[in-house]
Amino acid sequence: MLEIRQLGFSFHENQSILEDINFEVKTGEILSILGESGSGKSTLLKLIYGLEDTVSGEIFYESDKVTGPKFNLVPGNSKMKFVPQEFDLLDSINVSENVGKYLSNFDLPLKSENTKKALKVVKMDSFANHFPSQLSGGQRQRVSIARAIATNPKMLLLDEPYSHLDQPLKFEIRKNIWNWAKETNCTVILTTHDVNDALGFSDKIIILKNGKIIQNDSPENLRNNPENEYVASLLGEYSILNADEMWNLFQIKISETQKAIIYPEEISEDESGQEFEISDVRFRGRDYLIETIHKNSKLKFYSILITENQFVKLKIKNFRLI
Numbered sequence: 561m562l563e564i565r566q567l568g569f570s571f572h573e574n575q576s577i578l579e580d581i582n583f584e585v586k587t588g589e590i591l592s593i594l595g596e597s598g599s600g601k602s603t604l605l606k607l608i609y610g611l612e613d614t615v616s617g618e619i620f621y622e623s624d625k626v627t628g629p630k631f632n633l634v635p636g637n638s639k640m641k642f643v644p645q646e647f648d649l650l651d652s653i654n655v656s657e658n659v660g661k662y663l664s665n666f667d668l669p670l671k672s673e674n675t676k677k678a679l680k681v682v683k684m685d686s687f688a689n690h691f692p693s694q695l696s697g698g699q700r701q702r703v704s705i706a707r708a709i710a711t712n713p714k715m716l717l718l719d720e721p722y723s724h725l726d727q728p729l730k731f732e733i734r735k736n737i738w739n740w741a742k743e744t745n746c747t748v749i750l751t752t753h754d755v756n757d758a759l760g761f762s763d764k765i766i767i768l769k770n771g772k773i774i775q776n777d778s779p780e781n782l783r784n785n786p787e788n789e790y791v792a793s794l795l796g797e798y799s800i801l802n803a804d805e806m807w808n809l810f811q812i813k814i815s816e817t818q819k820a821i822i823y824p825e826e827i828s829e830d831e832s833g834q835e836f837e838i839s840d841v842r843f844r845g846r847d848y849l850i851e852t853i854h855k856n857s858k859l860k861f862y863s864i865l866i867t868e869n870q871f872v873k874l875k876i877k878n879f880r881l882i
């Protein structure tokens with residue numbers, strides 16, 4: 561179990577990079593830290609691994625206090641594996657040797673088995689004899705993940721692990737890492753700004769903004785009940801209407817102090833609905849995202865067909881308040 565209590569961090573005085581961070585991660589859980597660029601995701605991961613010293617608060621891993629470089633000759637926690645954004649493979653040895661670098665030579669068949677298994681998780685088994693200089697950025701990234709996995713860590717910290725991967729590969733590798741982590745009961749914390757890395761592949765998601773946790777919840781709760789518009793905006797397409805718009809357009813009464821967040825799949829065409837003018841149509845593969853406007857109110861919805869009409873009548877099937 562990892563526990564973070566009232567953590568604060570800054571690089572200089574009069575600056576705040578992380579503020580009042582509190583959360584727990586249970587053994588075997590997969591946690592994604594989602595936030596815009598500069599929100600403090602990598603810094604949080606480095607603090608958990610002990611690469612930076614906390615300014616305030618405490619981090620405990622399995623009841624031991626995590627300390628930073630001020631207290632350790634070799635920074636980093638030997639009980640965890642951290643894969644940073646800059647992958648430091650050794651160019652003089654091949655992929656297989658890089659992955660086995662931290663494994664004991666005492667049992668060579670076991671070393672070879674663990675290396676092969678790890679390379680399979682990241683789909684790099686066919687590159688075992690290549691040298692890092694012969695690999696693309698995404699392939700090097702996968703090898704550095706395999707190197708961490710091969711050690712069978714109890715806690716794996718991944719900083720933007722899928723940033724260099726194309727969509728089909730991303731999908732497969734995210735699934736493989738999930739399966740591997742669940743099989744080995746490894747706790748995984750990863751950072752991302754892509755909601756798709758987080759929604760289907762995490763037990764919990766932490767939303768970070770300007771160094772503060774905005775929400776810490778299951779993927780389902782996060783999407784069903786986003787704390788505010790920033791959270792909704794990280795989770796994909798949405799529309800937002802205030803109390804006057806909800807009443808005037810749809811005769812739905814909500815408090816003046818609240819707004820309604822409506823996802824595209826919660827809006828449907830209906831002859832008895834409110835008329836909106838189509839302002840934009842984008843093909844998404846399986847359907848179209850249609851943007852519409854009525855006076856200053858905007859709604860987005862999905863449609864399998866493109867209508868010939870310039871106007872559509874829309875109804876809201878569901879919404880949540882923020």
Ligand SMILES: Nc1ncnc2c1ncn2[C@@H]1O[C@H](COP(=O)(O)OP(=O)(O)OP(=O)(O)O)[C@@H](O)[C@H]1O
Pocket residue numbers: 571577595596597598599600601602603604751753
């Ligand atoms: N060594 C440093 N010295 C001073 N400021 C830093 C340093 N490293 C990061 N920062 C600042 O700390 C803030 C958080 O950076 P961090 O890298 O944790 O963000 P992030 O959410 O991981 O961003 P990204 O998604 O772009 O990687 C940023 O404002 C950044 O400019």
